[in-house]
Structures are given as C-alpha cells and as structure tokens.
Amino acid sequence: MRYFNPDIETMPLSRLRQLQSERLRNLTAYLYERVPFYRKQLDEAGIRPSDIKGVESLHKLPFTRKFHLRDYYPFGLFAVPQQEVIRIHASSGTTGKPTVVGYTRQDIAVFSEVVARSLVAAGCQPGMKLQNAYGYGLFTGGLGLHYGAELLGMAVIPVSGGMTDRQLMLLQDFQPEAIACTPSYAQTLAEQLGHRGIGLDKLNLRTAILGAEPWTEAVRQQVEIGLGVNAINIYGLSEIIGPGVSNEDFEEKGTGSYIWEDHFFPEIVDKDTGEPVPEGAYGVLVFTTLTKQAMPLLRYWTNDITNIYYEHSEKRTHIKMGTILGRADDMLIIRGVNLFHTQVEAVISFFGQLSPSYQLIVSREGAMDGVEVKVELEPVFYRQLVLSGPWTEASANNPALYALHHELTKKIKDNIGLSMKITLCEPGSIPRSEGGKLSRVVDLRK
Numbered sequence: 179m180r181y182f183n184p185d186i187e188t189m190p191l192s193r194l195r196q197l198q199s200e201r202l203r204n205l206t207a208y209l210y211e212r213v214p215f216y217r218k219q220l221d222e223a224g225i226r227p228s229d230i231k232g233v234e235s236l237h238k239l240p241f242t243r244k245f246h247l248r249d250y251y252p253f254g255l256f257a258v259p260q261q262e263v264i265r266i267h268a269s270s271g272t273t274g275k276p277t278v279v280g281y282t283r284q285d286i287a288v289f290s291e292v293v294a295r296s297l298v299a300a301g302c303q304p305g306m307k308l309q310n311a312y313g314y315g316l317f318t319g320g321l322g323l324h325y326g327a328e329l330l331g332m333a334v335i336p337v338s339g340g341m342t343d344r345q346l347m348l349l350q351d352f353q354p355e356a357i358a359c360t361p362s363y364a365q366t367l368a369e370q371l372g373h374r375g376i377g378l379d380k381l382n383l384r385t386a387i388l389g390a391e392p393w394t395e396a397v398r399q400q401v402e403i404g405l406g407v408n409a410i411n412i413y414g415l416s417e418i419i420g421p422g423v424s425n426e427d428f429e430e431k432g433t434g435s436y437i438w439e440d441h442f443f444p445e446i447v448d449k450d451t452g453e454p455v456p457e458g459a460y461g462v463l464v465f466t467t468l469t470k471q472a473m474p475l476l477r478y479w480t481n482d483i484t485n486i487y488y489e490h491s492e493k494r495t496h497i498k499m500g501t502i503l504g505r506a507d508d509m510l511i512i513r514g515v516n517l518f519h520t521q522v523e524a525v526i527s528f529f530g531q532l533s534p535s536y537q538l539i540v541s542r543e544g545a546m547d548g549v550e551v552k553v554e555l556e557p558v559f560y561r562q563l564v565l566s567g568p569w570t571e572a573s574a575n576n577p578a579l580y581a582l583h584h585e586l587t588k589k590i591k592d593n594i595g596l597s598m599k600i601t602l603c604e605p606g607s608i609p610r611s612e613g614g615k616l617s618r619v620v621d622l623r624k
C-alpha cells in the first residue's frame with residue numbers, strides 16, 4: 179500500500195483548495211451558530227459568516243489562543259451536546275488546569291484516518307505489528323496511534339510508555355516491525371539494548387514513529403543505528419486532534435512532514451504581528467480544523483515555530499512543514515539573530531564527548547548581547563581526561579579538551595551564525611531545579 183487514502187493524498191491542489199474552502203464556509207457558519215465564544219469573536223471583529231468565501235478570507239478571522247481554551251474550561255468550547263461526545267482527552271498543561279478536548283464518533287474516525295495515513299507514510303503496512311509505547315491515558319498519543327493502527331489493519335501491542343524491561347522483552351518475543359514512542363524514549367531503548375548486549379538480530383523492527391517533542395537529526399541517527407530502523411517524524415497537538423496532524427514519508431526522509439491539509443488548514447504567521455509570512459519563511463504555526471465536530475478551532479495559535487512549503491513531490495500534493503524549532507516564547511533574540519536553544523543542542527549532539535546536559539546563559543554588556551554555553555562532558559570521556567591529568571575547566575591545559583573546545587566553538591559559529599563563549603563542565607555540575615530539570619536558558623537581561 180503506497181497511500182492510505184490515495185484520492186485525497188494526491189488530489190490536485192486546485193481541487194483541494196475548493197474542498198478546503200467549502201469546509202471552511204460550513205465551519206464558520208457552524209461555529210457562529212453553536213459556540214457563543216466564536217459568535218462573540220466574530221461579532222467583535224465585525225465579521226459575518228457569509229464574509230468568509232473560502233480559505234483566502236481566512237486571515238480576516240481572529241486567532242484562537244490557548245488561554246481561550248483555559249477560560250472556557252472544561253467544556254465551554256464544545257459545539258455539540260454532551261451526548262454526542264464519545265471521548266475526552268486533556269493535555270498535561272505545565273501551568274494549572276489542563277487543556278481539554280472532545281471528540282464525536284466522526285472526529286474519532288477522522289483522527290484514526292489521519293493516523294492511518296501517517297503510518298503508511300512512515301512505512302507501515304496492514305499485517306505488521308506496532309508496539310505502541312506512547313502513553314495511554316488523557317494524553318492523545320496512546321489511543322490516537324492505537325485507533326489509527328487498527329484502522330490500517332496492524333496488530334497493536336498496547337504496552338504504553340515506560341517499563342523498559344517489558345518493552346525489550348516484547349520487542350524480542352513478539353517481533354513487531356514498528357514502534358511508536360517519543361524520540362527520547364527511543365534513545366533510551368537503543369541505549370539499553372546496547373548495555374544489555376541484545377543484538378539487533380534479535381529484533382524485527384524496521385520503523386520507529388517518533389513525536390510529541392522536538393528532536394534533531396543527530397537523535398535520528400542514534401535511534402536508526404541503535405534500533406536498526408527508519409526513524410520517522412509524527413507531529414500533532416491535542417487541540418487540533420492529537421498525533422497525526424502531519425507526518426514524514428519514509429521515502430522523503432528529512433524533507434519535512436506532510437500536513438493532512440484536507441482536515442487541518444495550516445498558516446505561518448509572524449510571531450509579533452500575526453501577519454502571514456511568505457511561503458517557506460519561519461513563524462508561528464496556526465491551524466484551522468476544517469472538519470472537526472465536537473470542538474473545532476478557527477486559526478489556533480500553536481505557538482510552535484516552523485515553516486511550511488510545497489515541494490511538488492511525485493508522491494503527494496499536500497503541503498509540508500519543517501521541523502519545529504521551538505515554542506514562540508522560547509525564541510531568543512541575540513544581536514538581532516533569532517535563536518532557539520535547540521539549535522545549540524543540535525550542534526552539541528554531534529559530539530560524542532559531550533553529554534546532552536547544557537545551559538545557555540544570556541547576558542548584556544553595554545549594548546552587546548552575549549551567550550555563554552555551558553555543557554557537561556560525557557562521563558566516560560570525562561573519566562579518561564581525569565586519568566590523563568588533573569581536571570581543570572581551562573581547556574588550554576589539556577590537548578583533547580582544547581581541540582574539543584575549538585571545534586565546538588567553530589561549529590556553533592558556522593551553523594548558527596553567532597559567536598558564543600563555550601565552557602566545558604564536569605558531569606552533573608550545572609545546577610538542576612528541585613524536580614531535577616535543567617533550565618536550558620538563563621536570561622540575565624531581564
């Protein structure tokens with residue numbers, strides 16, 4: 179099977195636009211009639227549903243923000259009576275109350291379909307087994323992948339997240355061809371296979387479907403080698419539906435993820451002005467759910483920073499999105515250059531001598547912004563250094579450290595375009611918060 183839904187996935191763009199426009203007109207009228215919040219939003223903006231002729235009028239509509247969902251907690255944005263809702267999910271929400279979303283039977287069918295499309299794009303086929311190591315529960319990942327894989331005709335192993343011993347046992351005993359989990363958990367599994375001396379010949383994995391958090395090409399390499407798979411990106415957020423809003427194709431790896439735009443209409447807007455940016459430029463990703471019933475959203479501000487572009491690939495007509503650079507609130511502006519700490523992380527991850535524990539310290543001297551990168555050495559490398567002489571942070575005293583310092587400084591400057599001060603530190607020496615978390619950015623300018 180090359181596509182789960184060939185008619186839609188290869189639909190000529192002009193027809194796709196007609197379909198999207200028709201759906202948007204219906205949606206605007208539907209929300210105006212059914213959801214007091216949207217009636218108020220449109221009235222305040224002086225827009226009648228009949229003003230929305232098609233997707234080209236979308237920019238007239240106001241944005242929906244995460245705080246709106248919180249203001250109407252838990253069910254205030256639902257557009258259907260409670261009896262029509264057959265599932266409720268909620269996202270963790272780092273501050274206070276979770277973000278709640280609801281689904282009708284039709285919404286679950288759409289959710290399953292976009293996940294099934296995503297799985298086929300990732301290289302899965304009916305008859306294969308999927309070890310689903312996404313968390314089951316209020317989080318949309320577990321059940322989302324589960325229903326999509328069943329619709330495709332895969333056999334789902336619903337192991338949920340964590341319990342590494344059990345995961346490794348099932349991977350060997352049940353021989354699944356595919357696994358779905360977060361990229362960081364895939365790294366853990368790869369490491370544990372190595373530590374326990376379990377050879378890849380004991381496994382049958384071919385595909386890892388990874389998402390729910392940002393990840394880098396270096397992580398992809400590590401997981402691909404460690405698990406013997408194609409590591410494929412899946413993206414989504416519960417407000418829009420869950421995982422499966424977009425997905426990479428295994429034959430076009432590294433070129434972006436197809437957005438299933440017959441259901442989720444994407445825009446990229448400037449993070450400060452909200453104005454649309456040209457195709458390919460970076461900004462905030464905004465989605466309109468064209469077909470949802472229980473809780474459709476108009477122009478939802480995801481706060482994720484990325485870009486979207488048509489590739490005119492042979493395979494599908496739908497638009498692609500690039501990797502998520504970070505959240506709009508995480509974007510630093512250093513001497514006029516936009517910077518995400520994940521860009522530094524991506525460079526660090528290419529050095530085997532460095533651990534993933536790092537911190538950016540941003541300061542201002544006079545009118546100049548400065549960035550110091552503190553990064554901890556990888557423990558085995560550190561022990562070798564200590565054996566070869568007394569440890570000191572001053573890299574000039576040690577040739578191995580000096581070379582590493584020099585290379586990292588250069589690679590950061592080359593890849594990111596900013597000079598940064600590099601400090602190589604002892605493992606565990608960067609202060610953690612009470613929860614054991616390392617703040618990636620300390621901005622002393624504020």
Ligand code: ADP
Pocket residue numbers: 268269270271317318388389390391392393411412413414415416417420421480482502
């Ligand atoms: P929670 O907030 O509980 O984690 P969500 O599913 O709503 O649950 O989280 C969605 C967010 O996770 C997205 O807005 C995005 O920031 C991040 N995310 C999801 N998938 C990816 C991915 N493939 N790459 C980068 N970030 C991702």
